[in-house]
Amino acid sequence: MSVNEGALMWVEKYRPKTLKDVVNQHDIVESIKAFMRNPKTMPHLMFAGIPGTGKTTTALCIAHELFGMQNWRNFTLELNASDERGIDTVRERVKDFSRYSRGAFGDIPFALIILDECDQMTGPAQTALRRIMETSSRTSRFILICNQSSKIIEPIQSRCAIFRFSRLERNAMVEHLKDVAKKETVNISSEAVERIVDYAEGDLRHAINALQTAAAYKEDAVVDEKVVSQIIGEASPKQIQLMLNKAINGDFMEARRIMYDIIGTYGFTGAEIIRQMQKELFKISYILPEQKAEFSNILGEYDYRLTQGANSDLQLSALLAQFVKVGKALGESS
């Protein structure tokens, strides 16, 4: 695989630069290659799937293949919906970029706009996005990246070819990690690799970061399970899951203590914590989907209140109290 020597984070250094190197998304890559044979007919694309499965990488690979490794940055605009201040900024940047990149490269008649985290956009913002896509369709192609395509409005979905990135297979992750370790001359035990993959829950970036951190700690010695556990313990926002479990199982004070700890340690905003809670809620196995709905509604309500209110920790405490109440009611009815 081609290596970006200049990049010092291994996630970036070993990010695949060509489609054929993308890890474990064979079917998608094949389909895209078909498009690439006749780029003029390439539609807008939507990549959907859980984090760390190669969506951004694939989008960047497309850029590389369309415009070449030297020049691709001139013809590719990378945007992140949750980072931009609003749909107006997005529109501005797309407009500016379209003007700048006029005179497309060779016989590729368009420039590429990669818009990440579109599912974080509100309905009205997405509607506006659709118009932006329309007005710039002569000069640009969009690659929309999201975790949940269901959160994208119909009109946008219908304008895109949708690719669903599946969770990486365990083996594929293990192999990739071992490969990186070899290239970086890191001596790591098999158990340690397994441990990292366990923890990463399908997100290859987590895994590689953990590997790099563990390696940094054990310069010339073997990276074993022990140090991996240590790293994971130090780095892990498993706290969110813990907080959620404590709340649902009735321990308000402990849940709140963890919440303060999370805020203190990681500096997450209220909105970020709620976003993570949604994610973790989804994973909880001991609650049925229809029961999860009630929790999810509470999260939604408090997500809104956070934007209006003045004190995030108060809102979060109140949120936890509601979870405790609902959790208890669920426990009693079952």
Add this chain to the structure above:
Amino acid sequence: MVLLNQKGFKLPRVEKEKFMLLLRLGLDYNSQQTLYSIKNYNSIHQLRDTLQDILKSEIAFTQTCTICNIDFGCSTCNYTKFCPTKDLPFTCVCNQCLRPKKNLQQQKLF
């Protein structure tokens, strides 16, 4: 104790300085009827003190009952002990209107 009605009362002749002071303290003067009345109540306490000075006596103002509209003095009131504006001409409710003898509710209880 001199009783004054805020709507119109007389004072002995005062020198110019005093007169100007009275006006500044909120009095109005009708030269045709030679009557003073209170226009502005912001400095009512000072005004009372000044008038007491002029009249060389304690004074009390009457006030108008907000219900029956008669003018009455504070001497008939039960709450003068607690009232910070006692004897000053502020709207109030007279005893009869406050505790009408024919109040059914009261008769039930006592």
Add this chain to the structure above:
Amino acid sequence: MKNDLWVEKYRPTLIKDVIGNEEAKILFVEWLGNKRRTKKAVLLYGPPGVGKTTLVNAAANEYNFRIIEMNASDTRSEKAVTRIANPATSFTGLDKFSSEIKGNILFMDEIDGIAGNEDRGGVNAIIKIIENTRAPIIMAANDVEIEKLRPLKKVCTLIRFQPTRIPLIIMALKSICEQEHVKYEFVALEKIAVNSQGDVRSAINDLQGLSEEGKTLTEQDTLALSLRNKDVSMYDTLKEYFAVKNIADAANLLNYSTVEYDDLLMAIGDNMPKRYTDTVKLAEAYDFLSQADVFRGRIGIEHWHLLKYFYNNLAQAASVDPESYKPFEFISPPIRVITLFWTKSKRTLLTSICMKIGVQCHVSKYEAKMIFVPYLRLMLQQRKKANALAEWLKLTPEEVTFLTGLKMF
């Protein structure tokens, strides 16, 4: 409805219904109606609870003008001043108006709050606003501070409000009792009125607090009235807050406490789980607190007319289940120290770091914070490789120090 505050329910909407201070009302209405008024500002001053704000709102209602409320402590900001100069573009309207609005009037409540500062800047800033604004201005203050407001005399009409007289308060209480179908002993009303020291608001709150549906309000009941201590500290406020027997008591307490809103809100939030151990009650109380906080957020630094909703919700949070009260020890503030660590400057620093990571690694700020920062701060602790890494990410030394020092608790 159990949770209706009578002070709100029976607040007069017409000028004639505002109790007492007839003389002040006349002067105020005169000022309002005088198109060729010499002083375009008026200052209503007098003790709390006598109807200054109520009168302003009633007048706005009757005369059909829109009140633009402004917090006096906001006087320094240029934005505020220019915003006022264009009243049409900056209103915070009240709900009660009919469709035809005659004009805008600026209202600054509690101006003795800012004029109480050491620097005279506060009062001068207000004078500047008065001079620069086209809309008429109404201000309100307690008479305690009137000395500091003396400079305002040149530019505004002063109207003094007296404590409301006892007979008038009794009449008001009578009227409410009749409408609420509360039987009473006359002596009880007398006692409440006397105790209120001219403050109608507190009299009505006391009435509500003491009366119980279906029972007659007796003189005996009023013995529970205590003389209001106007200077209640945080500890005392908290103690009383959690022990309130009903919503009116809570409302009264909040009205008279001089404790900072935000500190109080936080302290109440900290201690709520100790007050209610029952999960349903706790959830209910927190829901009210959360709503109070939403109003606090919406008030910001200017929309003070929403303060009553803030207080209402706080009061309701206190009175979710009065029966279950048992004295408890308050939680000490250190919990808040952790969240205070994340000051604006630290957040800005973290955001900047996340942005830089985002650029190099093609991730959003959120992903940078979640997936990269936890590891990065560990990686940077290894001196050997730290420098090169930091350089690649274009991190400043300050940012590196911040990252490596992150987990300190």
